Structure formats: structure tokens, C-alpha cells
Amino acid sequence: MTTLTAACAFGVIAVLIFVLGYIAFQGISSLSWQFLVQTPKPVGEGGGIGNAIVGSLILLGLASCVGIPLGIIIGTYLAEMGDGWFGTIVRFVADTMIGIPSIVFGVFVYAVVVLQQGYFSTLAGALSLALIMIPIVTRTTEEMVRLVPKSMREGALALGAPQWRVTKDIVIPAAMTGIATGAMLAVARVLGETAPLLFTAFGSRFYNIYLDEPMASMTVQIYNYAISPFEEWHAKAWAATLVLVTLILFINIIVRFLTRRKY
Amino acid sequence: MEHRIIDQQLDLLRDKLLLLGGTTEAALERAMRSLTARDSDLAREVLEGDKIIDQMELDIDRFSVEILALQQPAAHDLRFVISVAKITPILERIADHAGSIAEAALILNDEPELKKYIDLPLMAENAAEMLRTALDAFTSEDAAASRRVIEQDKVIDKCYHRVFDELITMMIDNPVTTASAAHLLFVAKHLERIGDYVKDICELNVYLTEAAFIKHSPRLEAA
Amino acid sequence: MSKISVSDLNFFYGKAQALHDISIDIPEREVVAFIGPSGCGKSTFLRTLNRMNDTIPIARVEGKVMIDGKDVYEPNTDVASLRRKVGMVFQKSNPFPKSIFENVAYGIRINGIHKNRADLYERVEKALNDAALLGEVKDRMNTSAFGLSGGQQQRLCIARALAVQPEVILMDEPASALDPIATQKIEELIVELKKQYTIAIVTHNMQQAARVSDRTAFFMLGKLVEVNPTQKMFTNPDEKLTEDYITGRFG
Numbered sequence: 001m002t003t004l005t006a007a008c009a010f011g012v013i014a015v016l017i018f019v020l021g022y023i024a025f026q027g028i029s030s031l032s033w034q035f036l037v038q039t040p041k042p043v044g045e046g047g048g049i050g051n052a053i054v055g056s057l058i059l060l061g062l063a064s065c066v067g068i069p070l071g072i073i074i075g076t077y078l079a080e081m082g083d084g085w086f087g088t089i090v091r092f093v094a095d096t097m098i099g100i101p102s103i104v105f106g107v108f109v110y111a112v113v114v115l116q117q118g119y120f121s122t123l124a125g126a127l128s129l130a131l132i133m134i135p136i137v138t139r140t141t142e143e144m145v146r147l148v149p150k151s152m153r154e155g156a157l158a159l160g161a162p163q164w165r166v167t168k169d170i171v172i173p174a175a176m177t178g179i180a181t182g183a184m185l186a187v188a189r190v191l192g193e194t195a196p197l198l199f200t201a202f203g204s205r206f207y208n209i210y211l212d213e214p215m216a217s218m219t220v221q222i223y224n225y226a227i228s229p230f231e232e233w234h235a236k237a238w239a240a241t242l243v244l245v246t247l248i249l250f251i252n253i254i255v256r257f258l259t260r261r262k263y
Numbered sequence: 264m265e266h267r268i269i270d271q272q273l274d275l276l277r278d279k280l281l282l283l284g285g286t287t288e289a290a291l292e293r294a295m296r297s298l299t300a301r302d303s304d305l306a307r308e309v310l311e312g313d314k315i316i317d318q319m320e321l322d323i324d325r326f327s328v329e330i331l332a333l334q335q336p337a338a339h340d341l342r343f344v345i346s347v348a349k350i351t352p353i354l355e356r357i358a359d360h361a362g363s364i365a366e367a368a369l370i371l372n373d374e375p376e377l378k379k380y381i382d383l384p385l386m387a388e389n390a391a392e393m394l395r396t397a398l399d400a401f402t403s404e405d406a407a408a409s410r411r412v413i414e415q416d417k418v419i420d421k422c423y424h425r426v427f428d429e430l431i432t433m434m435i436d437n438p439v440t441t442a443s444a445a446h447l448l449f450v451a452k453h454l455e456r457i458g459d460y461v462k463d464i465c466e467l468n469v470y471l472t473e474a475a476f477i478k479h480s481p482r483l484e485a486a
Numbered sequence: 487m488s489k490i491s492v493s494d495l496n497f498f499y500g501k502a503q504a505l506h507d508i509s510i511d512i513p514e515r516e517v518v519a520f521i522g523p524s525g526c527g528k529s530t531f532l533r534t535l536n537r538m539n540d541t542i543p544i545a546r547v548e549g550k551v552m553i554d555g556k557d558v559y560e561p562n563t564d565v566a567s568l569r570r571k572v573g574m575v576f577q578k579s580n581p582f583p584k585s586i587f588e589n590v591a592y593g594i595r596i597n598g599i600h601k602n603r604a605d606l607y608e609r610v611e612k613a614l615n616d617a618a619l620l621g622e623v624k625d626r627m628n629t630s631a632f633g634l635s636g637g638q639q640q641r642l643c644i645a646r647a648l649a650v651q652p653e654v655i656l657m658d659e660p661a662s663a664l665d666p667i668a669t670q671k672i673e674e675l676i677v678e679l680k681k682q683y684t685i686a687i688v689t690h691n692m693q694q695a696a697r698v699s700d701r702t703a704f705f706m707l708g709k710l711v712e713v714n715p716t717q718k719m720f721t722n723p724d725e726k727l728t729e730d731y732i733t734g735r736f737g
Contacts (some may be wrong), residue, residue, distance in 0.1 A: 151580035155643065158538060159593035159650055160570035169592070174583045267734055335693065337720050337732040474722030 004168065019156050020245065022041035027242030030235040036243070040205050043230045049240045051207045053247075055122075055216035056250060059201060060191055060207070062126035063133055067190075068183045070130075071137025072172075075179075077137065080167055091142070097135035105131045106196030114200060122215040123206075125201025133186040140182025167260040180259035187255075194219040218244050265310060269334040273343060276326055277402070280347050280354075283319045284398040287354045288391060290316065290361040291457065295387040298368040299380050307374070309365035320355040323347065339471075346471040350401070357394065360453040360460075367446045374443050380387065380464050382429070383447065386422045386454045389415070393461045401464065406472040409465035419458035426451040487555060489654060489684045490535065492539040494547035496560055497708075499542070506709045508549070517685045519675060519716065522582050522686050522705035523731070524582050528688045531705065532656050533556055535686065536572035537565050553654065570597055573652035577659040579639035581631035581646075584664035589631045589642055590614060593650040609718065617645035618675050637668025655679065655688040661694065673698050692732055704728045 034048055041047030074094070078087050082198040109128040114120055143154040148171045172179070197203070203224065218240055225237035290309055298307035327348040332335060336344055393412050400408035430444045430451070466478045488511040489623045497505035512518050520528040530539065534665040537558060539545045570593075581589050590610045593599075595729050600606040608728045610627075619641040623634070631642055640660060647655060657676070661669040669691075676685060676698045689695050695702050696716055703713040704727070712725045723729050730736055 063643050119599070149578075149580065151576055151578050152582065154538065154574075154576060155580040155646070156584065156592070157541065158536065158569055158574035158576075159595045159596065159646065160566040160568075161593075162566060165596055169596070269734070337692070337696075338723055338729045341721060341735050 009024060022167060023238065023242050026235070027238035027240075031242065035236070035239055036136035039207060040224075042199065043232060047236075049218060049221050049236075051204065051261070052218045052221035052240070053243065054207060054209075055075075055201070055204065056191065056218040056244075058122060059129060059197070059215060059217055060187065061210075062122070062183035063129035064187060065128040065135030065191055065259050066085040066126070066184075067186060068137055071134045071183070071186070072141050074139040075141025075166060075182075076172065078142040078146050080163075080171070082142070082221040084123075091139075094135040094138045097131070098139065100194075102132055102193050103199075104127075106199035109196065110199035119212070120200060120202035120214040122201055122213065125215055125217070126211075127199050128196035129190040130198045132190050132193065132196065136180075136186040136189065137182055140185065141175070141179050144178030144182065145171055147178065148174045179257050180213050181257050184252055184255050187251060191244065191248055192219060193253075198223075218247075267342060269330070269336060272326075272330050273336075273340060276323070276330065276344065276347055277323060279319070279323050280350060281324065281398065281402065283316065283351065283354050284321060284394070286312070286319065287358045288394055288398075289360070290358050291364075291387070291391055291394070294361040294364040294368065295384060295391075297365055297470075298371065299384055301368075301372045301376070303369055303372045306365040306368040310362055313362045316318055316355060316358040317325065320351050323351045326388050332439060342471050342474060346401075346467045349467055350464050353463050357457050357460050360457050364450050364453050367450050371443055371446055377433070377440055377443050377447070382422055382426045383454070384469065386419055389419050389422065390457045390461065393419070393458060394464075397461050397464045397468070401468045401471070404468070404472045406469045409468040412465045413462050416458045416462045419455060423451050423455040488512055488552075489516075489554065490551040490686075491550075491555075492535075493550045493552075495531070495534065495547070495551060497527070497534060497539070497548075497598075498546040500544040504708050505534070508710045510703060510710060510713055512684060512686065514684050515680060515682070516554060517680050517687065517699045517703045518713075519699035520686065520705060521607070521689045521692060521695050521702060521731075523691075524690075524709075526705040527708040528703075528705040529658055531710075532658055532686060533574075535654070535656055536569050536574055537563075538574065540565065560665050566597075570650045571652055572654040572656060573647035573650065575640070575644050575647055575655065575657045576649075577662055579636060579643050579663070581634070581639050581642055584631060585628045586631050586634070586642065587627040590645050590649045591645055599650065599702045613645040613649035614642075616648050617641045618671065618678070619645055635668070636681055637664050637671060638667070640664060640672060641675065644672075644679075648679075652683065654684045656685070657685065659688055659690060663689060669694070692720075704731060706731070 032048075033241065034046060036048060036053065037050040038046065038048035039047070039051045074090065078091055078094075079085065105128045109124050111130070113124045113127060117124075152170055152174060153166050156170045157163075161169070197217050197220050199215055201220070203220040204214045204216040206216075209213055222237050222240045222244070225233040225240060228234070290312055293305055296302065297309060327344055330344050332466075334340075361402065393415050394465045396408060396415075397412050400412065430448050434444045436439045463478075466476075469475060469477050487734065490510075490512040491512075493509045495505055496503060508531060510518075519533060522528045529734060533539045534551060535553070535558070539547070547559055553568070555570065557563070582592060584592065584723040587610055591606055591615050594606060594609050600609055611620060611624075614623060619638060621640060623642075626633075631639065634642060640663075644655075644660075647703060660676075661672045664672065673694060676687065679685060680700075687699065689697075699716045701713060702719040703717045704711045704719070704723075704725070706727060712719070712723060712728045718724075719728065720732060
């Protein structure tokens, strides 16, 4: 039994290492400082993904600012008070949203925001990403908050703490590591999304910080590079992928570090 | 759940106590017979048998402590073990008195008979019957019977005073008898003490059944 | 006047009645132990005293629970201040995911008892001292409470309860998960705390009830069968049921 599980674990890790290694192998040759800071240029002139990195981080930051707090609040509500019919409905909606393909959110925001306003925008892109994040954060938060032992809540209640303080001071801190993991999952998921951004943030060839203009993103840039017929751009797609994966890895490590169990 | 581990142990403890009680009864009866029938061999047997009684006492002591430590009895169980632990040395002392009577018999049997024993056998019979009833009452946890036995002790006390007066008179009238009469006086005293001890056993039975301490409280004793 | 006076208390989980006509008076600075088989209602009863059962939506209470002459089930009772006055220690030690210091400070903070930071420190130290824990933790007040041993965690929870200056302490099998040495420490602590507090303790360990309590109450099937001085309870109980229970005649 131990041998079998060890073999399975080894198999999974081997696949992961192969994928990462292959990406690194393919991408490392095109990686350079210029690649990281320059904007895209025509074939043969070099160019990079500098604007796409910044764009992705802005989109991700905006989406996280909305999606993570909202998800935590809704998830905590579901865990602490969501046993009634309303909670059941919210939970059902969240579950359904998790199952919806991400392109649907892109199309939805395209129809509701982009078409109404008449232009692609950073805000629209961030909104579609936030919509993907909310149900993921909600459900993981609910699971994690439910895992906090009843005895811990009772300990605080027995000291005369009102319910909201018990939730804020005891339950959420106790579940923080798990909630952070859930948030990380959501962040990693949307950082890798391309489809919803094609309809919303669209993409851009320039550095941009304005939220009401189209915004470049790494995934869209990778998409553009990858579907081109040029060998040089294919290499750039690999390099951009390597940067994306590294970025996700770093965000993971940083969040782990920040939310490590202090007590 | 009527079959508790402690039940077996308590039953065994009771059996051990009754065996000690029976042996003590027999020792008393034989000691008196060695005196009245002038049978010195029997008296020596009684003295020999005292060692066995001492062993029984030690055995019950050890077993009581073991039950207290390992079974941690409560309520009635606790009172039972405590009562047994307190009755055991009382029985041993009664047996010691029987031994002393046998010793007196050894001396008196070598002397000429002073007179026919009448009151002493009567006292002894009374004491033996009290002891038997007291042990029965303990087995059946009959507090009423125990209280009757306590009353019965007065008969022995009365008898003792009569014998005492009689023997003193004998000593004054006929100083030659003084040594023998003194020994008989001790025998009477032993029997009187045995009556008191039986009373203590009865008080412990009342404690066992009613959880009431009637020792040193004449008012309750009368109740 | 009794510190706690319960009369004709009935308790329901939905339609199931868990407590039947419980009446008991607990004087100030008495330790009363609640014993009885599992599911007899002794813990439920304990939790009616500080309204911890309020967290169960289907629970319903009838009858009176008077503490210092005030009915705790009056509609205008402030549950938070009731629970501050009637502290509770649970079966499983349940420290918060905070430092040792913050665990004890929490109750003081939320109730706003302290005047300033120095006062807060003093109160935390006093509570830890009263719970016989200060010596063992004073060099690591800012480390995690989870780093303490089981017995220390339970004493930390007692310190936490003491910090908000309760008058009554309810203990729900406080030593059932502890080894004999840690149990003994808790028991010694209870005897010590008796000088200042009224204590109600639920326990499955009858020797423990015998050792620490002044009076013992025996519960069975949601009824209070007998309450008597502990000494009488364990040598000569009034009720046959009690005798059968404490001598192990039924499980």
C-alpha cells in the first residue's frame, strides 16, 4: 500500500517536474532583461512582454481587491449563518458559478459592460476575473471556517463576546491559513485565464495604467505569440509562459510566508 | 449489571469473615468445655488453634486493603468493607480471650475442683449465643437483631457481678481457695469482655445497614 | 440567599425534553459536582446556567434560573454580561489561535475591563497566577498557546475565564482529557478557587467529584435524582438509584 501510494505521488511529481522543465527548456533561450521590460515589436525586431506583466498584475490586483474580500465575507456568512434557505441558494449559485467555463464570464461582461460602454477596458477585464474568483474563495472560505472547532467559538462566547466578534477575532484568524490557500487557488486560476480577457481587457501593445482603456495581459500576449506563424514568436510565447509560471510560484510562496501559522 | 467484579470480592470477604467468626465461636466453646470438663488436652488444642486465627485476621486485613485500593468501593460497598475490617480484630480479640480461658483451664484443672460450675457456663453460653446471633445479623444485615443482641449484653454483665460477688465471698470464707478463685474471676472477666466485644460487632452492623454511628450514644442505642 | 437558584427548570431540544423539573440551590462559594451517566442532562443543565444553549436554535427553556436573584432568562437579560459573570471551562481545552498573553487578554479586551496597557498586563498576570500557570509561562507569554501541554492549556482556559472576573465558574468535565498529574493540578486549583468563586463542575470521574465538591447532584434521564453533601452521597445516599450508580451497578 505504502509502495503504491508512494509510486503515485512520485508519478504526479514527475509529470509536474517534466512540464516545468519543458517550459523552462523551451523558454529560457528567449528570456532576457529586454524581454521583461519591452513592449511587443514586429517580428525580427525583438520586443517583449513588459506591458503584459504590468497589465496582468493590475488586472489581478483589481480583481483580487473585489473578489477575495467579497468571497471571504460570503463564505463566512455561509459557514456561520447560512443554514437557512437563503444560504442554500447562495451556496448553490456559488457551486454553479464554479462549474461555468470562464469564457462565459467574458461574454457576460462583454455584453453587460463592454457593449454598453462601447470600448474594451481594464475594469471590464478585472470584473470578469473577479466573477471567477468570488465563488472559489466563497466555497473554500466556507469549508475552512466550518473546520474551526465549535469548542473554540464556545470559548469566546463564554467570555461574553458577541457573535460578530467571535467570528472576526477567533474564527477567521483560526481559518486564515486555509482561507489564504483558497484565495491563492483563485489568484492562480485567474492569472492563467485568457478567454474572459479577450472579450474584456482585449489586449494592448503599450504600457498603460488607465482603467478605462484596453489592457495587455500575459495570457493574451502568450496567445497572440503562440498563434502566430513565426518561429521567433513561438519562442517568445514559451518565455512568457515561463515568466507566468514563475510569477504564480512566487505569489504562492509569498502568501504562504505571510499567512504561515504564527500560533 | 448485577455481576460486578467487586461483588465476587465482597462475597469472598464475607466468607472469610464468617469463617473467622465460626472458628472464634468454636474456640470459645472448646475453651469453656476444657474448663468445665477438666480436659487439659482440649485446652492445649485451643491455644494451638489461636495461631490459625491470627493468620486469618492478617489475611482479611490484607484483602480489605486490597479491595479498598483496587475496587474503590462507595456507599454500601464501602461501609461493608469498613465494617469487616473493623470486626476482624474484634473477633481476633475474642479468640484471644478464649485462649486466656484455656490457659486458666490448664492451671485450674491441676487443682481440686472448687465447686460445680453453674454461672460461668451460663455466661459462656450467653456470650456464645450473642456472638452467633451477631454474626448472623451481620450476614443478613438485620439491624433490629443487632440491637436485641446489644440489649442481651446486660444479662452477661449482671451474671458477671453475681459470679464476682460469689467468688469474693468464697475467697474471704476460705482463703485456701484464693488462687483458684482468682483464676475463675479472670475467666468471668474474659466472658464479660467478650460480651462487650460482641456489642461492638452489633454496632458495626447497624453502621453497615443504616449508616448510623450508634457507638458512644446511649440514646440511639436504646432506639 | 443562594448564588444560584434554579426552580422547575424544563429544557427541550425541539420536542424532546432533556431536563425535567430541575430545582436546586447553590450557595455562594460552594463547589457542587454534577454526576450521572452519559446523556443524563448534566452538561445540558450546566449550560443553561450561562445560556450557552442559546446557540442551539431548537432549544427551549421553561422555568427559572436565578443568579443573584435575577432570572437569567428574562427577555432583557444581557447575555454577554451574564456570561462574563458566569465563566465556563470546557471539556476539551480550547485556547484561541493566539499567544498565551492574548488568550488571557481577549476576554478583558472585549469587555473593556482594563484601564490601560499596564492594567491589562497586571490583570493577565494575576489571572495566570490564580490559575497556577504563571510560573510555567511567564518567560514565553508571546508564544503560541498551542505549544502548551494539555494540562497547561486547560489551566490557560481557566485563567482566561478568571480574567474577566466572574463570580461563578462552570466546568464541563475539565479534566477528562488529562493525565492523572494534570488532573490533580486542576483539582487542587478547584479547591483553591472555591475560596473566591462559586463552582459547578460536571464530571464522569466520581472520585473527582468526591475529592473536590462540597455537594454532589446525581442526574439521571434528565431528572435530578438526588443532591446531598458529597460525604453523605458517597457513604450513604438517600436514593437507591444513586447508590446503584456510584457503586457501578449500572453503566
